[in-house]
Amino acid sequence: MRICIFGSGAIGGYMGVRLHQGGADVSLVARGAHLQAMRENGVKLITDEGEDVVHPKCSADPAELGPQDYVIIALKAHSVTGAIPSILPLLGPDTAIVTAVNGIPYWYFHKHGGEYEGRVVESVDPGGRQWAEFGPQRAIGCVVYPATEVVEPGVIKHVYGDKFSLGEPDGSSSDRVMKLSEALTAGGLRAPVLDKIRDEIWLKLWGNLCFNPISALTHATLDVITSDPETRAVARAMMMEAKEIGDRLGVHFRVDVERRINGAGAVGAHKTSMLQDLERDRPMEIDPLLTVVQEMGRMVGVPTPTIDVVLALVKQRGEIAGCYTRTRQPEPAQPAVAAQ
Numbered sequence: 001m002r003i004c005i006f007g008s009g010a011i012g013g014y015m016g017v018r019l020h021q022g023g024a025d026v027s028l029v030a031r032g033a034h035l036q037a038m039r040e041n042g043v044k045l046i047t048d049e050g051e052d053v054v055h056p057k058c059s060a061d062p063a064e065l066g067p068q069d070y071v072i073i074a075l076k077a078h079s080v081t082g083a084i085p086s087i088l089p090l091l092g093p094d095t096a097i098v099t100a101v102n103g104i105p106y107w108y109f110h111k112h113g114g115e116y117e118g119r120v121v122e123s124v125d126p127g128g129r130q131w132a133e134f135g136p137q138r139a140i141g142c143v144v145y146p147a148t149e150v151v152e153p154g155v156i157k158h159v160y161g162d163k164f165s166l167g168e169p170d171g172s173s174s175d176r177v178m179k180l181s182e183a184l185t186a187g188g189l190r191a192p193v194l195d196k197i198r199d200e201i202w203l204k205l206w207g208n209l210c211f212n213p214i215s216a217l218t219h220a221t222l223d224v225i226t227s228d229p230e231t232r233a234v235a236r237a238m239m240m241e242a243k244e245i246g247d248r249l250g251v252h253f254r255v256d257v258e259r260r261i262n263g264a265g266a267v268g269a270h271k272t273s274m275l276q277d278l279e280r281d282r283p284m285e286i287d288p289l290l291t292v293v294q295e296m297g298r299m300v301g302v303p304t305p306t307i308d309v310v311l312a313l314v315k316q317r318g319e320i321a322g323c324y325t326r327t328r329q330p331e332p333a334q335p336a337v338a339a340q
């Protein structure tokens with residue numbers, strides 16, 4: 001079984017180390033100093049238990065790796081469309097694409113059923129290029145729960161978690177998803193195969209949607225956001241808008257909003273990835289985590305007043321910091337009070 005991880009940074013590198021340790025034939029696509037360090041010294045993973053160094057094949061050139069059984073895309077979600085030409089050489093007729101990214105994936109409405117079947121989600125897949133060039137039929141969903149960090153080139157620090165939930169868009173226990181789960185499990189990860197992966201995507205997105213931008217705007221950690229009654233209320237309002245959208249799309253939220261907020265608070269004094277990106281002058285995942293929910297709200301006819309406000313603020317914050325570029329024109333302002 002040939003597995004290539006495209007975008008072997010914090011999450012992709014962690015998956016790569018564990019898959020290699022589990023005996024999979026895994027190769028890592030990366031770039032820059034991180035790639036050079038992994039090639040020269042191997043990939044180092046630091047955990048509470050100690051350090052592991054492994055030596056999988058690492059490359060900048062997917063064409064030299066050729067077609068794979070699985071391509072795990074572990075890029076930041078906003079980088080996927082730009083990477084399409086580099087990913088294509090990894091695809092044979094039966095290659096599966098595993099979307100190990102936060103937010104709504106490009107294939108979301110494939111095998112969804114109902115009136116939205118086959119819809120492209122513009123905020124994550126501008127112009128529907130991923131849908132057209134990868135094809136939705138290749139997709140296996142993946143929800144990333146662990147937190148990891150590239151602390152220096154070639155070195156990945158594990159912060160918490162080991163679960164990568166998997167699921168076919170049609171909910172089936174296909175051969176390909178079961179084999180992938182086995183490969184991840186052999187490496188010591190948890191990889192349950194779910195029949196309703198979209199429910200889990202929303203559960204993760206529920207937190208990212210609010211905690212990430214609030215942290216980028218306030219520079220607060222998760223424990224502070226969730227214990228301050230006022231920022232907690234902002235988070236709750238955003239989550240309730242998202243829940244209404246999810247409900248209209250047939251999503252089942254298996255925990256209630258207070259429990260979800262408490263779960264994030266229990267992570268402690270942790271900076272969200274969006275805050276970390278802002279502090280490091282790196283592009284922020286705003287469209288895949290927020291704009292997408294606004295877009296889906298428009299799609300199903302649910303107003304998103306709190307999301308709209310936070311989104312406007314965090315986009316401007318990102319732009320001023322040079323960490324975000326708008327792909328779409330801002331919507332015209334609505335008068336706050338009707339004209340007398």
Ligand SMILES: NC(=O)C1=CN([C@@H]2O[C@H](COP(=O)(O)OP(=O)(O)OC[C@H]3O[C@@H](n4cnc5c(N)ncnc54)[C@H](OP(=O)(O)O)[C@@H]3O)[C@@H](O)[C@H]2O)C=CC1
Nearest residue numbers: 007009010011030031074075076077083101102144147148
């Ligand atoms: N890190 C975490 O704890 C968590 C992350 N996630 C999600 O997982 C996904 C991946 O995040 P994360 O691992 O943190 O991101 P990283 O930025 O650490 O990893 C992505 C890697 O891909 C590389 N890359 C980007 N474009 C290309 C390209 N065209 N060719 C080769 N390499 C490329 C990047 O290089 P460069 O640095 O040069 O841009 C980087 O090394 C995101 O959607 C994130 O939200 C989810 C849960 C937790």
Ligand SMILES: CC(C)(CO)C(=O)C(=O)O
Nearest residue numbers: 207208211212272273274
């Ligand atoms: C820590 C957490 C759960 C915050 O929503 C996260 O996923 C992120 O930082 O992107």
